[in-house]
Structure formats: structure tokens, C-alpha cells
């Protein structure tokens with residue numbers, strides 16, 4: 130359990146960058162089926178840029194690290210997923226940077242604070258993209274993950290992140306029969322059914338990496 134401290138936040142983003150690189154071909158194949166076939170390369174290039182910022186300067190706090198990650202994704206990823214994931218990580222980082230009155234000037238990074246920050250990340254995605262659950266987007270993995278994290282927050286960040294990762298996986302699988310109503314896949318109409326949404330699959334990587342980082 131414990132908190133999402135700076136070391137764990139960095140481990141999260143490094144694990145996510147590694148997962149994106151390992152799954153680049155899979156994400157691109159999913160996007161080739163219902164989009165334009167660039168989701169894997171978009172994210173791989175974006176997270177390579179993120180790794181460069183991490184190597185350049187040590188982060189002062191989990192909030193700063195995640196906000197910088199978000200800004201880098203916004204500026205370096207062409208395609209819908211860059212601004213969406215970028216806004217999510219920026220919102221998560223900003224939420225974690227707010228000082229906790231109960232913790233003096235130090236920001237809270239325990240499981241309830243992380244749950245609230247992840248909810249801010251989801252809200253940012255939905256504000257920018259306008260997708261609701263069922264529209265066959267990353268929201269279909271992100272929303273159940275946030276809810277599962279919140280429900281398990283009493284058990285600490287490691288258990289909550291594990292629950293969130295499982296929920297995100299299930300959410301990605303549940304996109305198979307959906308017909309896309311947002312993003313490029315929506316241009317296909319009913320022909321978008323029968324495939325997992327690439328962004329929902331990459332969101333499962335996001336929460337899988339969080340669980341891996343919090344396990345230690």
C-alpha cells in the first residue's frame with residue numbers, strides 16, 4: 130500500500146513507456162482495423178519524448194512529474210490520443226500537487242488522493258473529447274478503472290491499482306461489440322464493431338503499469 134511517491138510515479142511512467150513500446154505493433158494493428166493505423170507509433174514516440182524529459186531532470190514531486198508527462202504528450206503526439214492522454218496526466222499531476230491541509234504543506238498522495246486525481250484525469254478526457262461510456266473509446270477502460278480504484282482505495286494504492294488494472298482490461302475487452310461514436314472509428318459506423326478499441330487497450334496498459342509500479 131503506502132503512497133504514490135515520486136519514485137513510484139516515475140516507475141509508473143517508465144513502466145508505461147516500456148509497455149507502449151512492447152505493445153506498439155498490437156496497438157497499431159488494432160488502429161489499422163478501425164482507424165488509421167498509427168496509435169502504437171503515436172504513443173511510442175510520445176513516451177520516448179517523456180523518457181527524455183525524465184532523464185534530463187529529476188522530478189520534485191509526483192504531481193510535477195505527471196504534469197510534465199502530460200505536457201510532453203500534448204506537444205509531441207500528433208493524433209487524438211496525445212491531447213487526450215496529455216490532458217489526463219496533466220490533470221492527475223495538478224490534482225496531486227494541491228497541498229493537503231491535514232498534511233501541512235505537503236500534498237496528499239495516499240490512495241484516496243490518487244483516486245480523486247485519477248477521477249480528474251478521466252474528467253479531463255471527457256471534457257476534451259466529449260465521449261461517454263459505451264462510445265467505444267479509451268473512456269470505456271478509463272471509467273471502470275477509476276471506479277475500481279476508488280472502491281478499493283481503503284485497501285491502499287497497491288491493491289487499488291491492481292483492481293483498477295483488472296477493470297481497465299475488462300473495459301477494453303467490453304469494447305469489442307460496441308459501435309464507435311467518437312474518433313476516427315466512428316466514420317466506420319457499424320463496421321467498427323468486432324474489434325477492441327485501440328485507446329481502450331492502451332488505457333489498460335496505463336493502469337497495468339500503475340499496478341506494477343505500486344506493487345514494490
Ligand code: ADP
Pocket residue numbers: 160164165166167168169171172207208209210211213254257258259260265266267268311312313326327328329
Ligand atoms: P487518431 O485517431 O487521431 O489517429 P490515435 O490513433 O493515436 O489518434 O488514437 C485513437 C484512440 O483515441 C481511439 O482508439 C480512442 O480510444 C481515442 N479517442 C479518439 N477520439 C476520442 C474522443 N473524442 N474521446 C475519447 N477518446 C477518443
Ligand code: MG
Pocket residue numbers: 160164165166167168208313
Ligand atoms: Mg490513429
Ligand code: MG
Pocket residue numbers: 165167207208209
Ligand atoms: Mg492518426
